Amino acid sequence: xxxxxxxxxxxxxxxxxxxxxxxxxxxxxxxxxxxxxxxxxxxxxxxxxxxxxxxxxxxxxxxxxxxxxxxxxxxxxxxxxxxxxxxxxxxxxxxxxxxxxxxxxxxxxxxxxxxxxxxxxxxxxxxxxxxxxxxxxxxxxxxxxxxxxxxxxxxxxxxxxxxxxxxxxxxxxxxxxxxxxxxxxxxxxxxxxxxxxxxxxxxxxxxxxxxxxxxxxxxxxxxxxxxxxxxxxxxxxxxxxxxxxxxxxxxxxxxxxxxxxxxxxxxxxxxxxxxxxxxxxxxxxxxxxxxxxxxxxxxxxxxxxxxxxxxxxxxxxxxxxxxxxxxxxxxxxxxxxxxxxxxxxxxxxxxxx
Numbered sequence: 001x002x003x004x005x006x007x008x009x010x011x012x013x014x015x016x017x018x019x020x021x022x023x024x025x026x027x028x029x030x031x032x033x034x035x036x037x038x039x040x041x042x043x044x045x046x047x048x049x050x051x052x053x054x055x056x057x058x059x060x061x062x063x064x065x066x067x068x069x070x071x072x073x074x075x076x077x078x079x080x081x082x083x084x085x086x087x088x089x090x091x092x093x094x095x096x097x098x099x100x101x102x103x104x105x106x107x108x109x110x111x112x113x114x115x116x117x118x119x120x121x122x123x124x125x126x127x128x129x130x131x132x133x134x135x136x137x138x139x140x141x142x143x144x145x146x147x148x149x150x151x152x153x154x155x156x157x158x159x160x161x162x163x164x165x166x167x168x169x170x171x172x173x174x175x176x177x178x179x180x181x182x183x184x185x186x187x188x189x190x191x192x193x194x195x196x197x198x199x200x201x202x203x204x205x206x207x208x209x210x211x212x213x214x215x216x217x218x219x220x221x222x223x224x225x226x227x228x229x230x231x232x233x234x235x236x237x238x239x240x241x242x243x244x245x246x247x248x249x250x251x252x253x254x255x256x257x258x259x260x261x262x263x264x265x266x267x268x269x270x271x272x273x274x275x276x277x278x279x280x281x282x283x284x285x286x287x288x289x290x291x292x293x294x295x296x297x298x299x300x301x302x303x304x305x306x307x308x309x310x311x312x313x314x315x316x317x318x319x320x321x322x323x324x325x326x327x328x329x330x331x332x333x334x335x336x337x338x339x340x341x342x343x344x345x346x347x348x349x350x351x352x353x
């Protein structure tokens with residue numbers, strides 16, 4: 001539910017709240033694979049580990065936001081949000097029940113200066129909250145802590161030439177307490193979320209959209225994410241390293257072209273290019289994925305009611321991992337990696353009713 005002021009005058013406000021109930025069941029099996037068939041998962045004679053949990057979560061939040069125009073050009077905004085998560089996990093194997101809750105108050109303040117209706121600059125301080133929760137009851141980290149973040153950001157948003165060119169940018173620094181990260185532990189056949197005590201994050205983001213001619217749209221963005229582990233009680237040797245699954249910088253660019261073919265149908269051409277920098281898989285930063293380049297294409301004919309398209313993803317068949325778990329952290333005597341999708345081609349159709 002949300003209540004909003006009428007938007008008139010220098011003072012504007014929003015008040016709201018929500019409730020969310022979630023149920024999630026997790027069934028985990030580790031078993032001896034004799035023939036590759038899926039029915040082996042339910043064969044007790046082959047089972048090594050059998051885990052089964054029911055998770056129930058009630059999430060509540062209330063929030064408010066106010067904007068006050070200090071002048072025709074300068075606006076001060078403030079916000080406050082309160083979150084509470086109540087979590088319950090039942091171990092279906094033993095019947096044991098665990099309960100816990102997490103809550104946090106998150107303030108935010110922003111100062112915005114508008115030069116005109118098309119250009120502005122801003123500075124903001126904001127906080128964030130990611131609830132903690134339960135891993136499997138048998139693992140080394142049965143409960144992971146809530147993550148709290150303080151973020152400092154400054155940037156600009158601009159449009160030029162009657163909105164035919166949009167340029168936005170920002171620089172930010174964030175401090176994360178109890179940073180959450182994910183890994184797989186083969187020894188207990190579990191997916192685990194762990195915590196790093198303190199992490200500093202900073203970056204720069206730039207994005208552009210342009211309409212140079214009728215029907216042609218150009219777009220691009222570049223961003224950096226430099227993470228630095230400042231405190232990690234579980235693994236002190238990792239201090240100074242990047243956080244797990246960090247990609248230091250990324251860039252994307254592309255175009256979309258639309259033009260009429262007949263009075264009823266139009267042509268669509270689209271190309272997307274993405275570059276992703278080095279990726280650090282775990283806190284020791286020893287296993288690093290080299291930069292990758294991905295190209296997607298899409299060609300089709302369409303009108304307001306339907307479309308027919310031919311598309312390709314990763315068309316140059318770049319080989320890389322979507323996830324990777326070094327043996328020092330996987331609980332196995334070998335690394336565990338999951339290959340990303342190879343070149344994929346598709347024919348798609350859509351109809352609007």
